[in-house]
Amino acid sequence: MLYVGYPQTPKGIKAAADLRANVTSLIKHGVLDDQRYAELFPNSTYANYSATPRFGEYAQEWLDSREIVAGTRKNYLGSLNLYWMPYLAMLPIDSITSVMLRKVVANTEWATPGVKRAAIQRLTTVFGTAVKDGLITRNPVESIELPVKAKKPIDPFTVGEANQIIDHLYKTLIHSMRIYAAYFEFAFYTGMRPSEIAALRWEEVDKEKRLVNVCRIVADYKIEERTKTRNERQVMLNSRALHAIEQAKLVAKQRALQSRRKRSESPYVFPPTKNFEFIQQSSVTDKHFQVALTELGIRPRRQYNCRHTYATMCLMSGMNPAFIANQLGHSVQILLSTYAKWINSSIDWRELGKLESTIDGELTKS
Incomplete structure (x- = not known):
């Protein structure tokens, strides 16, 4: 539980209730960032926990900066929101570990191996950029095993x-x-x-x-x-x-x-x-x-x-x-x-054709 420093008096309880309502409203509207958190809870150890952005904030900025077509952007957004944001959005990006991600992968019900593969690959790209940006030293997704890529069957007509x-x-x-x-x-x-x-x-x-x-x-x-x-x-x-x-x-x-x-x-x-x-x-x-x-x-x-x-x-x-x-x-x-x-x-049939020519030649001689 977070200690907010208000005495257990009617006045203190009301102040704490007002603070809670304010925090709830900020969370609801998606504007409770690190700066506001530090202002509301100056004595919290979390306020100075990390100078890096939270995953949700960084992933959104990363996606906004990419020059990709609308369909690709939609696929990335859907995958991030559905599989990763519920677990990672509020965490500083440098606090996310491979062990943590493996637990998320294990606890998720994946529609198909292909969906799972695509979701992990998209997360790999986000963290790969974070490494290049100097926010983290290694990509925690790289040790996550990818499902084998299933190829759609080649089944031509004659x-x-x-x-x-x-x-x-x-x-x-x-x-x-x-x-x-x-x-x-x-x-x-x-x-x-x-x-x-x-x-x-x-x-x-x-x-x-x-x-x-x-x-x-x-x-x-x-x-x-x-x-x-x-x-x-x-x-x-x-x-x-x-x-x-x-x-x-x-x-x-x-x-x-x-x-x-x-x-x-x-x-x-x-x-x-x-x-x-x-x-x-x-x-x-x-x-x-x-x-x-x-x-x-x-x-x-x-x-x-x-x-x-x-x-x-x-x-x-x-x-x-x-x-x-x-x-x-x-x-x-x-x-x-x-x-x-x-x-x-x-190639095989052409090679067999050479044999057929030889057979025909031998039959003609006999």
Whole structure:
């Protein structure tokens, strides 16, 4: 219990009650900082306990100073508020130890190992900056073991399945809804990320040079003028991708003609059929995709596998991995590690082909 120095008289008790009410109000409004605490309790040992800021104050200033996109800021804020602030907010940052953090981690019910991993990594970054700022000498989070990062399964469609899905969508979707058939033909035959396709504008399409410039994405329902890797790239268009572009253009013209009110064509190549200017979330396209899989009897998979299908299609065709990586917006190392199975498969079959040639030659002799 904190000794406040008031005598146990009616006057002293009232003064203590008034002080308590004041402190409660300051805490409620989030303004009880170290300076005010020292003013209210000048004889408290805690008032001079640490010259460093409290974790909550420092984390907020750290987040405010970072040049990051809105979606990333939102993720950091949500993670810090949900998992760390309830335990650490009022503690001086130099008083927080690894043992203390391990207890928090152990007592938290994590939704998934991935959520746990992300929360610990974000805390590591905050304390890492505090080390650089000279507020602490070592990062207490570094000794916390991270859960193994779980990779989402690579489960591509075959070329035959991809073509079945595309054909089915063109046959079953009519009028403006055909934009989703064109969307998936483009997805299967460019390997672009869904967020990149949703943000693709006509000004970035060069049909004569058969190129599209990938320079923006949709993130958190908004257009971000960047890519996932922050590097722009040009994707070369094969005949199927060009066909998808032509179909999207036809849909756009029909849409403008059929509209009761005059409006110009959308600046986006694959706009949704209603309500919004661009596709804001994957559920808009996924519902058509999953219906097609069900009606065709194809094993259900997430639509991101359109990208994996393009990558494995290129690899199995014997294309140069460096070229494929550039088209996908990967490093060669990521491509090789992600799709090693398909790289080996394509090489294996080519090697087996050499044996088949030898066998055929021997059979001909006999």
